[in-house]
Amino acid sequence: xxxxxxxSWTHIESSNMSTLSFIILxxxxxxxxxxxxxxxxxxxxxxxxxxxYHDALLSQLSELRMGRMMTALGINKERYVxxxxxxxxxxxxxxxxxxxxxxxxxxxxxxxxxxxxSIDFCKNEAAFQSVSHKHNLSDDR
Numbered sequence: 001x002x003x004x005x006x007x008s009w010t011h012i013e014s015s016n017m018s019t020l021s022f023i024i025l026x027x028x029x030x031x032x033x034x035x036x037x038x039x040x041x042x043x044x045x046x047x048x049x050x051x052x053y054h055d056a057l058l059s060q061l062s063e064l065r066m067g068r069m070m071t072a073l074g075i076n077k078e079r080y081v082x083x084x085x086x087x088x089x090x091x092x093x094x095x096x097x098x099x100x101x102x103x104x105x106x107x108x109x110x111x112x113x114x115x116x117x118s119i120d121f122c123k124n125e126a127a128f129q130s131v132s133h134k135h136n137l138s139d140d141r
Contacts, residue, residue: 066096
């Protein structure tokens with residue numbers, strides 16, 4: 001038979017364990033809530049950074065012959081900026097800026113008769129043909 005003192009001690013110990021469990025559960029819940037909120041904030045910030053980056057690329061494209069060439073070839077610049085690698089776009093823009101065929105490029109663009117197969121003078125010919133082909137395929141779907 002248990003003494004009355006032993007029973008009382010067990011009840012107090014059980015009560016302390018229950019309180020400790022609730023405190024630990026509260027701390028874990030607060031930590032989880034904090035990490036979920038921070039994850040949402042970081043995702044939002046990354047999305048906003050991505051939008052700014054793509055807007056800046058579109059702006060840079062509009063200032064280059066490359067943007068006019070893309071328009072002449074029927075390439076949607078917004079889709080291009082969102083679907084192509086940023087590194088590839090940067091390399092193509094650098095090739096356009098460093099191009100020594102600007103006079104021929106300007107003449108062809110002025111003629112308004114540019115096709116992916118008629119730009120053999122362009123340093124980005126292969127890239128434009130590939131992009132044009134990919135965009136035409138996705139338009140067919």
